[in-house]
Amino acid sequence: QSVLxxxxxxxxxxxxxxxxxxxGSSSNIGAGYxxxxxxxxxxxxxxxxxxxxxxxxxGVPDRFSGSKSGTSASLAITGLQAEDEAxxxxxxxxxxxxxxxxxxxxxxxxxx
Amino acid sequence: xxxxxxxxxxxxxxxxxxxxTCTFSGxxxxxxxVAVGWIRQPPGKAxxxxxxxYWDDDKRYSPSxxxxxxxxxxxxxxxxxxxxxxxxxxxxxxxxxxxRIPAAHFDYWGQGTLVTVSS
Numbered sequence: 257q258s259v260l261x262x263x264x265x266x267x268x269x270x271x272x273x274x275x276x277x278x279x280g281s282s283s284n285i286g287a288g289y290x291x292x293x294x295x296x297x298x299x300x301x302x303x304x305x306x307x308x309x310x311x312x313x314x315g316v317p318d319r320f321s322g323s324k325s326g327t328s329a330s331l332a333i334t335g336l337q338a339e340d341e342a343x344x345x346x347x348x349x350x351x352x353x354x355x356x357x358x359x360x361x362x363x364x365x366x367x368x
Numbered sequence: 369x370x371x372x373x374x375x376x377x378x379x380x381x382x383x384x385x386x387x388x389t390c391t392f393s394g395x396x397x398x399x400x401x402v403a404v405g406w407i408r409q410p411p412g413k414a415x416x417x418x419x420x421x422y423w424d425d426d427k428r429y430s431p432s433x434x435x436x437x438x439x440x441x442x443x444x445x446x447x448x449x450x451x452x453x454x455x456x457x458x459x460x461x462x463x464x465x466x467x468r469i470p471a472a473h474f475d476y477w478g479q480g481t482l483v484t485v486s487s
Contacts, residue, residue: 258414258416289472290471290472290473292472292473292474294415294474300479301464301477301478301479301480302407302415302464302474302477303477304473304474304475304476307471307473307475308471308473313475345414345415347415347417347473347474349472356417356428356429356430356431357405357417357420357428357472358417359407359414359415359416359417360414361414362413362414362415
């Protein structure tokens with residue numbers, strides 16, 4: 257049902273860099289709508305990680321960065337830490353048919 | 369600071385109507401640009417946006433669930449209520465409410481409430 261596609265899982269060793277892609281279409285990301293990213297630790301509510309494609313809320317480490325190009329967006333985690341093991345979701349707005357908010361399919365990040 | 373908390377039944381039977389309440393503090397839903405949304409997450413699955421209500425009482429619904437959802441607000445009580453009709457076991461999920469600012473992201477989330485649909 258999600259219109260934003262993410263890889264199911266990515267993994268990396270501590271200290272490495274991992275990236276998560278979020279692929280949309282011309283009615284959402286490609287239409288110019290911003291992409292936001294959320295981190296969800298096991299058993300907890302999602303937490304805003306990146307907003308407006310590349311902005312970090314106060315308190316989010318600068319190891320997390322976001323970018324957007326065309327119909328896709330990416331989240332990068334540099335200097336991967338054990339505490340980064342979580343699920344990550346992208347979110348945007350879709351103008352097709354009935355305008356609405358959309359989430360990505362989610363990506364599980366595993367720290368090896 | 370902004371806080372939100374969901375409340376409602378933990379168990380509903382198939383075909384019943386679910387009513388969830390989001391009680392919030394730290395902001396007013398009468399402030400221009402502010403909105404509160406509902407998002408759900410079946411166990412082990414992805415987030416799914418359900419509905420959103422704006423400060424001016426404008427409402428938006430997920431196209432796939434629009435016929436079953438109603439979202440309302442009570443500004444004086446700082447509450448947003450979501451009703452979902454004709455519940456089915458596939459609607460078993462954690463239901464979250466969240467604060468949305470004009471930039472269209474959800475910056476504060478409630479802890480969520482798990483609703484199980486079973487006879």
